[in-house]
Amino acid sequence: MGGVIRGIVAISLWCTVTGLVAAQPPWNVRAAGHIGGWCRTVEVVGHYAYIAEGGNLTILDVSNPSSPLLVGHFSFGEFHVNDIQLKSGIAYMAGGSFVGRHGLQIVDLTNPGSPCILGFCPTPAPATAVCLNDNLIYLSIGYGLGYSPAGGIQIVDASDPSSPTLRGSFMTLPFTAWDVYTTGGIAYVACDDGLHILDVTNPSETKHLTLYNQHYCNAVLVSGGLAYTGTDDGLEIVDVTSPTAPIGRGNLWCDQAFDLSLCNGFVFLAEFSPSGLRIIDVANPSSPTLRGSFDTESFSWGVAVSSGTAYLADGPGGLRIVDVANPSSPTLRSTYETLSDARDVYVAGGVAYVANGVRGLKTIDVSDPWCPRILGSLSTPGDAEKIDVSGGQAYICSNDVYRGILYIIDVTNRTSPRLVGSYITPTGARDVAASGSLACFVSDGLHIVDVTNPSSPTLRGSLDLPGWPWDIFVSGNLAYIDALSSLQIVDVGNPTSPVLRSSFPASGSIYYMCVSDGIAYVSGRWANADFECIDVRNPDAPRLLGKYDIPGQTDGGGLYVSNGLAYTVLMGLRVLDVRNPSSPTLRGYYPSGGFVGLPRNVFADGDLAYLTDPHGLRIFQFTGSLTDASRWPLYR
Numbered sequence: 364m365g366g367v368i369r370g371i372v373a374i375s376l377w378c379t380v381t382g383l384v385a386a387q388p389p390w391n392v393r394a395a396g397h398i399g400g401w402c403r404t405v406e407v408v409g410h411y412a413y414i415a416e417g418g419n420l421t422i423l424d425v426s427n428p429s430s431p432l433l434v435g436h437f438s439f440g441e442f443h444v445n446d447i448q449l450k451s452g453i454a455y456m457a458g459g460s461f462v463g464r465h466g467l468q469i470v471d472l473t474n475p476g477s478p479c480i481l482g483f484c485p486t487p488a489p490a491t492a493v494c495l496n497d498n499l500i501y502l503s504i505g506y507g508l509g510y511s512p513a514g515g516i517q518i519v520d521a522s523d524p525s526s527p528t529l530r531g532s533f534m535t536l537p538f539t540a541w542d543v544y545t546t547g548g549i550a551y552v553a554c555d556d557g558l559h560i561l562d563v564t565n566p567s568e569t570k571h572l573t574l575y576n577q578h579y580c581n582a583v584l585v586s587g588g589l590a591y592t593g594t595d596d597g598l599e600i601v602d603v604t605s606p607t608a609p610i611g612r613g614n615l616w617c618d619q620a621f622d623l624s625l626c627n628g629f630v631f632l633a634e635f636s637p638s639g640l641r642i643i644d645v646a647n648p649s650s651p652t653l654r655g656s657f658d659t660e661s662f663s664w665g666v667a668v669s670s671g672t673a674y675l676a677d678g679p680g681g682l683r684i685v686d687v688a689n690p691s692s693p694t695l696r697s698t699y700e701t702l703s704d705a706r707d708v709y710v711a712g713g714v715a716y717v718a719n720g721v722r723g724l725k726t727i728d729v730s731d732p733w734c735p736r737i738l739g740s741l742s743t744p745g746d747a748e749k750i751d752v753s754g755g756q757a758y759i760c761s762n763d764v765y766r767g768i769l770y771i772i773d774v775t776n777r778t779s780p781r782l783v784g785s786y787i788t789p790t791g792a793r794d795v796a797a798s799g800s801l802a803c804f805v806s807d808g809l810h811i812v813d814v815t816n817p818s819s820p821t822l823r824g825s826l827d828l829p830g831w832p833w834d835i836f837v838s839g840n841l842a843y844i845d846a847l848s849s850l851q852i853v854d855v856g857n858p859t860s861p862v863l864r865s866s867f868p869a870s871g872s873i874y875y876m877c878v879s880d881g882i883a884y885v886s887g888r889w890a891n892a893d894f895e896c897i898d899v900r901n902p903d904a905p906r907l908l909g910k911y912d913i914p915g916q917t918d919g920g921g922l923y924v925s926n927g928l929a930y931t932v933l934m935g936l937r938v939l940d941v942r943n944p945s946s947p948t949l950r951g952y953y954p955s956g957g958f959v960g961l962p963r964n965v966f967a968d969g970d971l972a973y974l975t976d977p978h979g980l981r982i983f984q985f986t987g988s989l990t991d992a993s994r995w996p997l998y999r
Contacts, residue, residue, distance in 0.1 A: 399979020
């Protein structure tokens with residue numbers, strides 16, 4: 364299928380050319396578990412649906428489409444799956460990695476509850492799609508966007524799944540290849556410039572036959588001498604009876620068509636827009652007719668149809684299962700939500716509490732960091748953006764157009780979190796920190812809320828603050844607040860009358876903060892986003908101790924300090940030794956190319972770092988020793 368957003372390849376290409384910092388290999392940090400990701404492709408065989416969630420393969424029992432059940436889960440770590448095909452209990456998955464591991468994964472699914480890798484075949488760039496034919500596996504390859512896109516196909520013999528071998532390739536197509544379909548010794552390759560037709564009768568001597576020009580061809584399948592193609596202009600049907608002289612037969616305009624499936628004279632089109640699913644009658648190929656459509660909350664990347672049911676890979680919206688027995692009136696049967704758009708995380712007692720954007724709160728079992736699993740969830744009326752957990756309660760910040768909301772959630776039963784109260788403010792809610800019976804949150808200033816009775820929280824006190832309060836950390840009777848340009852220390856010992864003790868100017872912007880043993884650690888994002896260690900043992904006279912900086916750094920996504928190590932996102936996940944805060948020292952690194960989308964926040968516990976990004980929760984482990992250090996680059 365062609366359900367692969369062009370930015371995936373573009374980012375992968377970017378990671379290879381962004382210079383010294385991004386080019387650094389992982390060092391003393393390794394990827395552990397990963398859960399969640401955009402649902403980007405789906406394959407249905409028998410009673411099982413196989414979906415790709417970013418770097419994960421998830422297997423659902425859909426014998427009852429109204430109630431899908433999770434039966435298996437496998438994480439590929441940095442390898443993101445773009446397409447899946449199955450044959451005889453084996454899954455063949457095309458994909459790629461942001462740290463250079465691209466190719467074909469071969470997985471044994473004989474026991475759906477316990478998938479295991481059989482083999483791997485590398486490709487020179489991300490494999491965007493896979494097609495099985497004549498005991499051979501055809502992979503489409505994309506090199507990227509910009510001024511030098513390129514692509515092609517590779518042909519792999521996997522008769523021995525544990526040792527797949529390359530049989531042939533054709534890598535001289537002038538544009539990115541998104542999909543491939545083969546039949547009768549002919550390969551049809553969907554590319555940015557249209558449909559390329561190749562002779563693959565002899566895999567070692569593949570020949571280019573012709574190009575049928577189209578505006579961004581994303582997906583292709585062939586049946587009965589007709590090629591059905593999904594393009595940025597919708598569905599186009601091409602007569603390929605003569606592969607060297609294709610002729611356009613008919614078309615139906617719609618938004619970007621990223622994938623398609625053909626069943627009983629209908630084309631089911633996954634449209635990369637909120638329209639989601641289009642059902643098109645192609646009984647007359649010269650005049651395809653729209654018969655029905657189904658709007659989704661997100662953007663559809665892939666579609667599979669089986670027994671009157673359509674399975675839509677709906678990006679951040681998860682898997683949508685739609686009854687299409689009546690094509691004119693498709694109806695939703697059920698939804699399987701995936702963990703995506705993770706914005707913040709707090710970890711305690713082997714459980715990660717994730718603020719999951721529009722999907723509210725997710726609780727994740729991380730007692731085995733290599734195999735995290737969802738425990739429970741709770742939808743919140745507004746987006747869940749920041750989270751803190753204390754005393755069996757989770758406190759979530761949310762915002763809508765006109766107000767901020769603090770949600771109070773009982774998480775004593777981690778599998779069934781329960782909303783027990785909320786507090787509304789007209790000025791937004793950016794971050795929250797709980798301490799005892801008080802929840803302190805920042806908006807235009809500091810607000811202190813009494814949560815002794817969580818079902819009826821009441822305001823105890825507030826304080827206007829200069830600047831733009833963004834992040835808050837509470838320790839004892841002191842609240843530490845970053846206001847983008849300064850660190851502000853507020854005495855909350857008397858919650859009805861909080862007092863500003865001091866304000867310390869930062870050398871750059873401050874977005875993230877953590878306080879440990881009398882030292883405030885702050886960092887920012889974009890340019891001049893230094894990591895700074897500030898002595899706050901005297902709250903009336905904070906002073907700068909040490910500083911770590913990367914010239915021209917462009918991304919930042921939180922920090923947390925644990926056991927003398929600061930885990931911070933500065934052009935990648937960096938582990939800094941801060942036992943001597945006057946001289947923070949680099950101890951470990953994982954490149955930013957390993958993250959899909961800008962990281963949102965990070966939480967650390969021992970040698971593990973839990974990082975949230977638009978594609979879920981990722982867990983990393985620091986594997987180095989505190990004697991293995993690098994001071995590059997460090998400025999004081």
